[in-house]
Amino acid sequence: MDLNMNTFSDIDKILESGQISNELDLERAIIADRKLRVLSKENSKFSEIRKKLRALIYNYENETWSTHSRITESKLRKSDEAEIIANEERIFFLQRKKLIRQKLNYFDLTQQDLGKILGHQNKSYISELINGIRSFTLKDLLIISKLLGIKLNDLIPPFISKSDQDKVLEAIEKMNNPKLNF
Numbered sequence: 001m002d003l004n005m006n007t008f009s010d011i012d013k014i015l016e017s018g019q020i021s022n023e024l025d026l027e028r029a030i031i032a033d034r035k036l037r038v039l040s041k042e043n044s045k046f047s048e049i050r051k052k053l054r055a056l057i058y059n060y061e062n063e064t065w066s067t068h069s070r071i072t073e074s075k076l077r078k079s080d081e082a083e084i085i086a087n088e089e090r091i092f093f094l095q096r097k098k099l100i101r102q103k104l105n106y107f108d109l110t111q112q113d114l115g116k117i118l119g120h121q122n123k124s125y126i127s128e129l130i131n132g133i134r135s136f137t138l139k140d141l142l143i144i145s146k147l148l149g150i151k152l153n154d155l156i157p158p159f160i161s162k163s164d165q166d167k168v169l170e171a172i173e174k175m176n177n178p179k180l181n182f
Contacts, residue, residue: 011133015052020060023079027086029057035131043124085159092157093132100130103148118143 011032020026033053040046063069104114115126118140128134136144141155160168165182172180 011049011053014056015049018056020056023082024085026057026060026064027082028089029053029060031086031090032133033057035133039124039127039131039133042127045124089157089159092159096155096157097130097132099150099154100144100148103150107148114144117147 011029014020014025014029020029033050036046036050036053040050064075065071100114104110111126111130112123114130115121115123118126120126120129125134129136129140136155138156141152144150145152145155168182172182
C-alpha cells in the first residue's frame with residue numbers, strides 16, 4: 001500500500017507475515033473478514049484471501065484464547081481496547097464510503113469513473129479502496145477532495161498505527177522533554 005494510514009490495509013501485512021500478532025490486528029482481521037465476505041460475491045479472488053485470513057484468525061484465537069492459555073485482566077483489557085479502536089476505525093471508513101458514494105451520485109459518477117480519474121483501471125481495485133480493504137494514496141485523497149468537494153478531515157483517517165505510536169513515544173521518551181505529550 002502506498003500510504004498506510006489505515007487499519008484495514010494492514011491485512012496485506014498480516015497475510016504476508018502469515019500470522020496475527022496482537023489483539024488490534026485480530027479485531028481488524030475480523031472486520032476485514034466481514035467485508036471480504038461481501039466483496040467475494042463480486043469477485044472470487046476475495047474468497048481465497050478471506051479463506052487465508054480466517055485461518056490466521058483461527059490460529060491466533062486458538063493460541064491466545066484457548067483453555068491452555070492464561071487469561072489475565074490485562075489480556076482482557078487489551079482485547080476490549082482493541083475492539084473499541086477497531087470499531088472506531090470501522091465507523092470512520094463506513095462514513096467515508098457513504099460520503100464518497102453520495103458525492104459520486106450527486107455528480108452522476110460511478111466508482112469506475114472515479115477509478116479512471118484516479119488512474120486505477122481495475123474495477124475491483126477501486127472497490128477495495130472505497131470499501132477500506134486497501135488504502136487510498138494521499139494523492140488519491142487530495143484528488144477526491146478537490147473533485148468531489150469533500151473536506152480532507154472526512155477522507156483522511158485520524159489513526160496512527162500502533163508501531164508508529166510506539167516509535168513516537170520512544171523518541172519522545174529519549175528526548176526527556178516534559179512539554180511533549182502524545
